[in-house]
Amino acid sequence: MKKYLDKNVYEASQDRLKFIFDNFEKVYLSFSGGKDSGVMLNLTLDYMRANNIKEKIGVLVVDLEGQYKATIDYILNTIDSNLDLIEPYFVCLPLTLRNAVSVFNPFWTCWDSEQQDKWIRQMPIRDYVISSLDYFDFFKEKMEFEQFTPAFGKWFSKGKTTACLVGIRSDESLNRYRTIASKDKKMFQNKIWTTQISNDVFNCYPIYDWTTEDIWVGNAKFNWDYNKVYDLFWKAGLSIANQRICQPYGDDQRIGLALFRVIEQETWAKVVNRVSGANFGNIYCGEKIMGYGKVKLPKGHTWKSYTKLLLSTLPPELANHYKKRFIKFMKYWNKKGCPVRNNLENKLPEGAKILEKISTRGKKDKKLLVYTKINDCLDVKIESAKLAPTWRRMAICILKNDHLCKTISFTQTKQQQERMKELLTKYKNL
Secondary structure (H helix, E strand, C coil): CCCCCCCCHHHHHHHHHHHHHHHCCEEEEECCCCHHHHHHHHHHHHHHHHCCCCCCEEEEEECCCCCCHHHHHHHHHHHHHCCCCEEEEEECCCCEEECCCCCCCCEEECCCHHHHHHCCCCCCCCCCEECCCCCCCCCCCCCEHHHHHHHHHHHHHCCCCEEEECCCCCCCCHHHHHHHHCCCCCCCCCCCCEEECCCCEEEECCCCCCCHHHHHHHHHHCCCCCCCHHHHHHHCCCCHHHCCCCCCCCCCCHHHHHHHHHHCHHHHHHHHHHCCCHHHHHHHCCCCCCCCCCCCCCCCCCHHHHHHHHHHCCCHHHHHHHHHHHHHHHHHHHHCCEECCHHHHCCCCCCEEEEEEECCCCCCCCEEEEECCCECCCCHHHHHCCCCCEHHHHHHHHHCCCCCCHHHCCCCCHHHHHHHHHHHHHHCCC
16 A cells, blocks of 8 residues: 655655665666656756756666667757767667567567678667677577676676666556555565666665556656657547656567557567567457457357367477466366465355365465366356466467466576577577
8 A cells, every 4th residue: 555755756766876876886767768767867967957967877778679769859959968878788789678569589689790791780880889798798699688788787796786777657457557566575665666687786766656547747847759650549548647758579578569660660660670560460369369358259169179279280399388387277276276265165166176275375364265176167267367277268279379478477497598499499490
């Protein structure tokens, strides 16, 4: 539950910035060109000028190639206008990124030298653009984006206490709220809006309690520049809460592919040629083949037989990837299950069983619900709430190209990431 102080969110963020500049030896900001990181940067620069802070802060920009041209133009203009206070690290390096719109290419590499003739656009021409593979001593070609960002923080800190300013807000998603609100993490001087990343580096979230409305009020009130792609989103009918500018090939971001096609048609044509499955995602994201609960079962099949049919159409190793996760999925529900919900207690699905044992999940005050049988399908509300294992959930997992199996509550391990890379290499020329 939020606790409100006798000050507004702008004043609270000013207090946090003061704390950061008073207590950290080095400061850098992660800038994506989105509305939140844009406000975070403008807020910080205004604070520095108002308090006569001359020492520059680092600004990390990771150019993922397959982004809106307007976003990159906005980032470059912002950097060029504020070089008196920022030391830019504009990264154009071959990083491996998730591609959730292709069965056979679940990852792609931005700025891949082997694909230079297909690059969506040319690298920006600025002295501060980093394209040399030798610039960072920690960098390895085609390393994961998720590995690069913490490694950069450690490299930038040089052993000094360092604050990485991140423009994320708790009302954006439950995961972001947990990132900030968790009391199990290590913090800097017990500040809940900080998270320790390495020995010397702490992520800091000065605008964590801002709402989406606060972001746009801030832009208007202080006349801050912002990414004009958001104006096009608004004209396209998106609410301010649903506007995203990140590269749209990930598991959660792919819904924005159709907008990419509408907003920047010239860029979109190059995206289709560059990223495997991009046009497939544009056509089907949100439609029957991708939308949960809307997939129609072919005549003559059960969900179990349909799942096995789908597995048989995949290359052997990809099929085995899914099979192993499906087996773990079944075993989990047979042994660990979930807390029994009130709406299920008096009307249990077939194969469901309530144990006297208390579930270790949630508030740990409910009995354990397990399944001795995998149902073909159940009420969509039960399945979408992930309260039961079904064959339909597994079939949809395959249809959605969900290699991480998030549909059945999995996440990807580092070992599985490496395995998927091996598969990519093996099937590259087929």
